[in-house]
Amino acid sequence: MIYKDSEVHFNISSQIKRSITANIQFSTQDIDTAKLTFSLTKDGVPLPISQATHGKLFMRFADGSKFYVNTEVKDALGGVIFYVLTSDQVTHYGTVQAELYVNYDNGQKLSVHKFSFEIDRALVDQDIAPVAEYYVDDFESLKAVIQEMADDAEQVLAELQKKFENLDNIETKDGAQEKADAAEAGAKAYTDEHAAKTDNPHKVTKAQVGLSNVDNVKQASKADFDGHVADTANPHAVTKAQVGLSDVDNVKQASKAEFDTHNSDNTRHITADERTKWDGGQLRKLTDDSGKRTQVADGADLLTLSTGFYFAVGNTVQNNPTTNDSTQFTYDVIESDQGRKTIYAWRTTDNTLWHATVIPDTAFKGWKRVITDDDFRKKTFVDTYDFDNSAFTATEGVVTKIKFGAARADDQSEYDQTKSEITLKNSGLYLVRLYISATAIPSNSDIGFICYVNDAQYQTMGYWYPSKSTQTNVVFLQQKFNSGDKVTFHIFPKVTGSTPSSVSVKSAFLTMSQIR
Incomplete structure (x- = not known):
C-alpha cells in the first residue's frame, strides 16, 4: 500500500504540555492514503504497548464533525501506532483538533498529547460541502x-x-x-x-x-x-x-452484513493469537534503539553488565581480558536465573576470543583465551635439514656461529639462511634439537654448544668429548623464548694442543618447534 505518511513523536510525562501544531497537511483527495504515525516514548525509552487494549484517537473537524476511533499497532515493542483516515474523514477540510490516548488491559488509561493538523480542500472538491457527522468505535x-x-x-x-x-x-x-x-x-x-x-x-x-x-x-x-x-x-x-x-x-441501523464485515476486519482488529504473542514478547532491551551494540561507559566494570550486547575500547573499562589495550572489543553478556553470568569478549582487530563466568559471592577466576586451529598453524616450526650447504670450520678457543643450510620447513618465515638466524614471532616454550657431524677432530677435545639470543650468550646446551676424529653428536634444549628474539647457535672447541687446532664440521642441521 502507498501512504502519505506523517510521523509524530510524543513523550509521555506529567509536565505541562500545550497542544502542538503538527507540520502535517493532507488533501481531500488523499483517499485511504492519509496516514498518521505516532512514536511514543516514556522516560527516554519506547512506551510498551504490548499490554495495551488499544490506542484511541479523538478528532474534531472544522465543520463540527467528531470521530473517536481505534488506532492500530505498527511496532508493539517500539511504541509505534498509526491510523489511516477514511475516505469520509478526509472530506472534512480545515484544521483538525485531535488528542491521542492509550488504554491498557488492566483498566489504566493514558492521555498522550493534544495536537492539530490540516486538510486542504482540493480544487476538484470546491463545490462539495461535507455533511457534519460523528463516528465512534464502541457503544459507550x-x-x-x-x-x-x-x-x-x-x-x-x-x-x-x-x-x-x-x-x-x-x-x-x-x-x-x-x-x-x-x-x-x-x-x-x-x-x-x-x-x-x-x-x-x-x-x-x-x-x-x-x-x-x-x-x-x-x-x-x-x-x-x-x-x-x-x-x-x-x-x-x-x-x-x-x-x-x-x-x-429516522436514525438508520446498519445491516448485519455490514456489521459482520467490520467485525471480521483483521487489519483493524488483532486476533487472540496475536494478542497472546505480543503479551508474551520479550520486553528487555538487548541493544540500543537502532539495533546496534550499546557502548560501555568509560570506567564501567565489565563484570557488572546486565544481559545485552556491548562494545568499548579495551583500556577504558575495568576487568578487560587484556591490559593497556587501545583496540576495540565487543562483549556478549548472558545472565542466568541464579545470578550467574557468562561473558564473551572479542578483540575486533584480530578476532581473538576470551570467555569468563561470574558467580555471585565468589572471587572472579579470570578470563580464558580460546585457542583456534589458526593458532596452531601459526606456531613456530623450523627445520634446516640441508647437509650439502652447512659445512664450516671452528677454530680452537674461538666461539663460532654454527652454519645451517636451506630450510626444509619454516612455517612462519622466521629463518634467515644467510645469518643462520631465527627471529621468533611467538612467545612460548620451544624444543630445540641440534645435530653436528664433524671430521678431523683433535684427540681429547672438549667442545661446547651454546644458544645465543640477540647476539648474547643465553644458554649452554651441552658438552661433547669425542672419542674419535670423525664423529656425530646431537644435543637438545627446552627453553622459553619471547616474540622478537633473534636466536643463533654456536660451537666452542677446546683442545689440548694436538693438531690440527680446529674442528672441521661436515654438516649441521637444526629443528626448532614451539610446544605451547
Missing part, C-alpha cells in the same frame, strides 16, 4: 456523543430562557420554564432510549439524531413570545421540531 462512546448532542440542545434552551428573565409576568415566566423543563426531560428520555440500543451501528450524524437544526435556532421577538405565552389552550406542549429533534425517528 456512542452514548456519550448522543448525550453531548442533548447537552447542546439544553444549552440552547437555557440561553432562550435567559433572554426572557426581565419579563414582568412572573407567572408567564414560570410557565415557560415548565415548558422548557418538559422539553428537556423529553429530549433526554428519548436520547437515553436510543443510546440503550446495543444493536445500533457506530456512525450517526447530527441530522440523524435530530440536532441539525440547533445551529439555526432563532431568537423570538417579544411579540412572538407574548403570543406564545398567551396561548392558554396549549400552554405547555413542545414538539420535537421545536427543540430540533424531529429527525430522531
Whole structure:
C-alpha cells in the first residue's frame, strides 16, 4: 500500500504540555492514503504497548464533525501506532483538533498529547460541502456523543430562557420554564432510549439524531413570545421540531452484513493469537534503539553488565581480558536465573576470543583465551635439514656461529639462511634439537654448544668429548623464548694442543618447534 505518511513523536510525562501544531497537511483527495504515525516514548525509552487494549484517537473537524476511533499497532515493542483516515474523514477540510490516548488491559488509561493538523480542500472538491457527522468505535462512546448532542440542545434552551428573565409576568415566566423543563426531560428520555440500543451501528450524524437544526435556532421577538405565552389552550406542549429533534425517528441501523464485515476486519482488529504473542514478547532491551551494540561507559566494570550486547575500547573499562589495550572489543553478556553470568569478549582487530563466568559471592577466576586451529598453524616450526650447504670450520678457543643450510620447513618465515638466524614471532616454550657431524677432530677435545639470543650468550646446551676424529653428536634444549628474539647457535672447541687446532664440521642441521 502507498501512504502519505506523517510521523509524530510524543513523550509521555506529567509536565505541562500545550497542544502542538503538527507540520502535517493532507488533501481531500488523499483517499485511504492519509496516514498518521505516532512514536511514543516514556522516560527516554519506547512506551510498551504490548499490554495495551488499544490506542484511541479523538478528532474534531472544522465543520463540527467528531470521530473517536481505534488506532492500530505498527511496532508493539517500539511504541509505534498509526491510523489511516477514511475516505469520509478526509472530506472534512480545515484544521483538525485531535488528542491521542492509550488504554491498557488492566483498566489504566493514558492521555498522550493534544495536537492539530490540516486538510486542504482540493480544487476538484470546491463545490462539495461535507455533511457534519460523528463516528465512534464502541457503544459507550456512542452514548456519550448522543448525550453531548442533548447537552447542546439544553444549552440552547437555557440561553432562550435567559433572554426572557426581565419579563414582568412572573407567572408567564414560570410557565415557560415548565415548558422548557418538559422539553428537556423529553429530549433526554428519548436520547437515553436510543443510546440503550446495543444493536445500533457506530456512525450517526447530527441530522440523524435530530440536532441539525440547533445551529439555526432563532431568537423570538417579544411579540412572538407574548403570543406564545398567551396561548392558554396549549400552554405547555413542545414538539420535537421545536427543540430540533424531529429527525430522531429516522436514525438508520446498519445491516448485519455490514456489521459482520467490520467485525471480521483483521487489519483493524488483532486476533487472540496475536494478542497472546505480543503479551508474551520479550520486553528487555538487548541493544540500543537502532539495533546496534550499546557502548560501555568509560570506567564501567565489565563484570557488572546486565544481559545485552556491548562494545568499548579495551583500556577504558575495568576487568578487560587484556591490559593497556587501545583496540576495540565487543562483549556478549548472558545472565542466568541464579545470578550467574557468562561473558564473551572479542578483540575486533584480530578476532581473538576470551570467555569468563561470574558467580555471585565468589572471587572472579579470570578470563580464558580460546585457542583456534589458526593458532596452531601459526606456531613456530623450523627445520634446516640441508647437509650439502652447512659445512664450516671452528677454530680452537674461538666461539663460532654454527652454519645451517636451506630450510626444509619454516612455517612462519622466521629463518634467515644467510645469518643462520631465527627471529621468533611467538612467545612460548620451544624444543630445540641440534645435530653436528664433524671430521678431523683433535684427540681429547672438549667442545661446547651454546644458544645465543640477540647476539648474547643465553644458554649452554651441552658438552661433547669425542672419542674419535670423525664423529656425530646431537644435543637438545627446552627453553622459553619471547616474540622478537633473534636466536643463533654456536660451537666452542677446546683442545689440548694436538693438531690440527680446529674442528672441521661436515654438516649441521637444526629443528626448532614451539610446544605451547
